[in-house]
Amino acid sequence: MAKKTYSADDITVLEGLEAVRVRPGMYIGSTGEKGLHHILWEIVDNAIDEAANGFADKVDVVLYKDGSASVEDNGRGMPVDIHKDKKVSAVELIFTQLHAGGKFGNDNYNYSGGLHGVGASVTNALSEWLKVQVYRGNVYQMEFSSYFDEKTGKMVSGAPKAPLADTGMKTKKKGTFVQFKPDARVFDTTVFKFDVVAKRLREIAFLNKGVCITLTDKREEPEVKKTFKYDGGIVDFVKYLNEGKNALFDPPVYVSAERDGILIEFAMQHTDSYVESIFSFVNNIPTPEGGMHEIGFKSGITKVLNDFARNANYLKDKDPNFMGEDFREGMTAILSIKMKNVQFEGQTKTKLGNPEVRPAVEAVTVEEIELLTKNKKNADIFDAIIKKAQGAAKVRNAAKHAKEIARGKKEADSTKLIGKLANCSSKKAELNEIFIVEGDSAGGSAKQGRDRQHQAILPLRGKPLNAEKKRLDEVLKNEEIRTIISALGTGIGSDFTLKSLNYDKVIILSDADQDGAHIRAILLTFFFRYMKELVQTGHVYIGMPPLYKVYKKDMEEYAYDDGELEAKKAKVGRGYQIQRYKGLGEMNPEQLWDTTMNPKTRLLMQVTLEDAAEAERLITTLMGDAIDARKAYISENAQFNKEDSFMKEVKL
Numbered sequence: 001m002a003k004k005t006y007s008a009d010d011i012t013v014l015e016g017l018e019a020v021r022v023r024p025g026m027y028i029g030s031t032g033e034k035g036l037h038h039i040l041w042e043i044v045d046n047a048i049d050e051a052a053n054g055f056a057d058k059v060d061v062v063l064y065k066d067g068s069a070s071v072e073d074n075g076r077g078m079p080v081d082i083h084k085d086k087k088v089s090a091v092e093l094i095f096t097q098l099h100a101g102g103k104f105g106n107d108n109y110n111y112s113g114g115l116h117g118v119g120a121s122v123t124n125a126l127s128e129w130l131k132v133q134v135y136r137g138n139v140y141q142m143e144f145s146s147y148f149d150e151k152t153g154k155m156v157s158g159a160p161k162a163p164l165a166d167t168g169m170k171t172k173k174k175g176t177f178v179q180f181k182p183d184a185r186v187f188d189t190t191v192f193k194f195d196v197v198a199k200r201l202r203e204i205a206f207l208n209k210g211v212c213i214t215l216t217d218k219r220e221e222p223e224v225k226k227t228f229k230y231d232g233g234i235v236d237f238v239k240y241l242n243e244g245k246n247a248l249f250d251p252p253v254y255v256s257a258e259r260d261g262i263l264i265e266f267a268m269q270h271t272d273s274y275v276e277s278i279f280s281f282v283n284n285i286p287t288p289e290g291g292m293h294e295i296g297f298k299s300g301i302t303k304v305l306n307d308f309a310r311n312a313n314y315l316k317d318k319d320p321n322f323m324g325e326d327f328r329e330g331m332t333a334i335l336s337i338k339m340k341n342v343q344f345e346g347q348t349k350t351k352l353g354n355p356e357v358r359p360a361v362e363a364v365t366v367e368e369i370e371l372l373t374k375n376k377k378n379a380d381i382f383d384a385i386i387k388k389a390q391g392a393a394k395v396r397n398a399a400k401h402a403k404e405i406a407r408g409k410k411e412a413d414s415t416k417l418i419g420k421l422a423n424c425s426s427k428k429a430e431l432n433e434i435f436i437v438e439g440d441s442a443g444g445s446a447k448q449g450r451d452r453q454h455q456a457i458l459p460l461r462g463k464p465l466n467a468e469k470k471r472l473d474e475v476l477k478n479e480e481i482r483t484i485i486s487a488l489g490t491g492i493g494s495d496f497t498l499k500s501l502n503y504d505k506v507i508i509l510s511d512a513d514q515d516g517a518h519i520r521a522i523l524l525t526f527f528f529r530y531m532k533e534l535v536q537t538g539h540v541y542i543g544m545p546p547l548y549k550v551y552k553k554d555m556e557e558y559a560y561d562d563g564e565l566e567a568k569k570a571k572v573g574r575g576y577q578i579q580r581y582k583g584l585g586e587m588n589p590e591q592l593w594d595t596t597m598n599p600k601t602r603l604l605m606q607v608t609l610e611d612a613a614e615a616e617r618l619i620t621t622l623m624g625d626a627i628d629a630r631k632a633y634i635s636e637n638a639q640f641n642k643e644d645s646f647m648k649e650v651k652l
Helices: 024-028 033-052 090-096 120-125 194-207 234-241 292-311 324-328 357-373 376-394 396-406 411-420 440-449 479-488 514-530 532-536 562-572 589-597 612-623 627-637
Strands: 058-063 069-073 127-149 154-160 165-182 212-217 224-228 253-259 262-270 277-282 331-338 433-438 455-460 505-509 540-543 548-552 555-559 577-580 604-607 647-650
Touching: 024 033, 033 058, 033 069, 033 120, 033 165, 033 194, 058 194, 090 120, 090 127, 090 154, 120 127, 120 154, 120 165, 194 212, 194 224, 194 234, 234 262, 234 331, 253 357, 262 357, 262 376, 277 292, 292 324, 292 331, 292 357, 292 376, 324 376, 331 357, 357 376, 376 396, 433 440, 433 479, 433 514, 440 455, 440 589, 455 479, 479 514, 505 514, 514 532, 514 540, 548 562, 555 562
Parallel strands: 058 212, 277 331, 433 455, 433 505, 505 540
Antiparallel strands: 058 069, 069 165, 127 154, 127 165, 212 224, 253 262, 262 331, 540 604, 548 555, 548 577, 604 647
């Protein structure tokens, strides 16, 4: 059990702040939008750790007009006494010493998301100023600032303005309030995105049953406020993700148990869709690369459901077992574990490496699901799951045959690809890019205008199939999909191999209108469903063609949206003319190169998966069967030449 008392003696100091300002990317990943939000997550994680360990049930996040943000919890409050070795308050240590906190011992927090990050000190080091108030019967206050010291000629980061002060005010409140302003001298942007913050807070609320999280945006008039509180926890999370899908049973299956000091919780529900959607978390931190907990969950599900299928005579003695993928077809699952001493690995440190987790999760999955199968009340649930698996197993051979065709093993298919693909001459995949272009007309211009050494062109002569509504074997019957797979060279699904990718950048180039947006959505859906690693590793981009050319005599400017049009008119000056492009095919090769393909002048959107669960829900909304939900989303959000909610703008 975590300790009820929490004092300065519980604060362990590992190292100072010296390097943070010099190399911020080492600590927060980047100084762009992702890094900016990271320093907010550090403070949010500290507040949530209090809630996850039973000391708080409320967290409030506020975004202010001056660019600052605040996080307040009703937990125990940071320790305010003096550290026996460092001779300063614990609050000062927490904000001025890297990795100083109460989470490195095992007594104060059973589980900690904050361990994944680098602590409140990094937020302080990269802020123009930071203020903290602690409520422990009395109100304690301390302020920090970053400034240029003219005497030394160096930046001073996160320096205390004065020691922690007891204000003398009494309070019945408990907890900690932290407000900080990101430093514009560090970050490329200091504007927090409301939607990015809201998505993360919603996710955290799902993962922490009953905790009330509010987000208030005081930058708006009137201010905007959202509240996230889910008494059903991850069961509500699964339902949220499955909105717009047809569930085979309701409510979702839910399991919670502790094994070897690891708290294991999962919820799952099958729908009539054909893809699996498993999202895993460790101490509230997303693990999109999976790891030992996911391996244990998947192997446990496969074992216990095969045993059930045999015992219930769904499988005869001569029948082979179902494959794990058969049971996971149409499954939406949230797996959340909480543990000490987390070891992350993988390229982005989002894969759980602790080997002891796998057998623990597998054992809990087998034991708890087996108990549920023995309860007659659950007969319809497991009957639906097994029948779904039977259907999946029947199409496996057809899908295997279709995959062979898609890999280009059939000579006829390879011949078709040769006729479509205008390949580049360079054999260095890391320098090459492929444009998947809408239509033969635009494809012709792109082929003529491209850099033939490094740019390949693959024109689409029809709309690819919507992968959201079809099984894999049906998807692979679509000629456009097959040619894309053959050109990229990676295979798909369980056969996907990133190292076989023929191009570093896969660029979708479609018209900036409704039809173009639909083709873009279809292709993104296919990549997300069957080549997710391609998206996760940042290889997929959206080409952004201009909507207008503003010109006179020998002067011309391009505008990529209506907002930019006015600025371009002013730049060209009186006597301008405007050409509105209805499609890529209206551009000659030189124009297409200058505006959309030239790495020095073009604008690309990189497709990212910062929030895979939210991307899952978005694709279901846009590409699924729920027409009303799709219309509502499009009417509210559709701007065909703007970035989507899981894209970021990059000049490449």
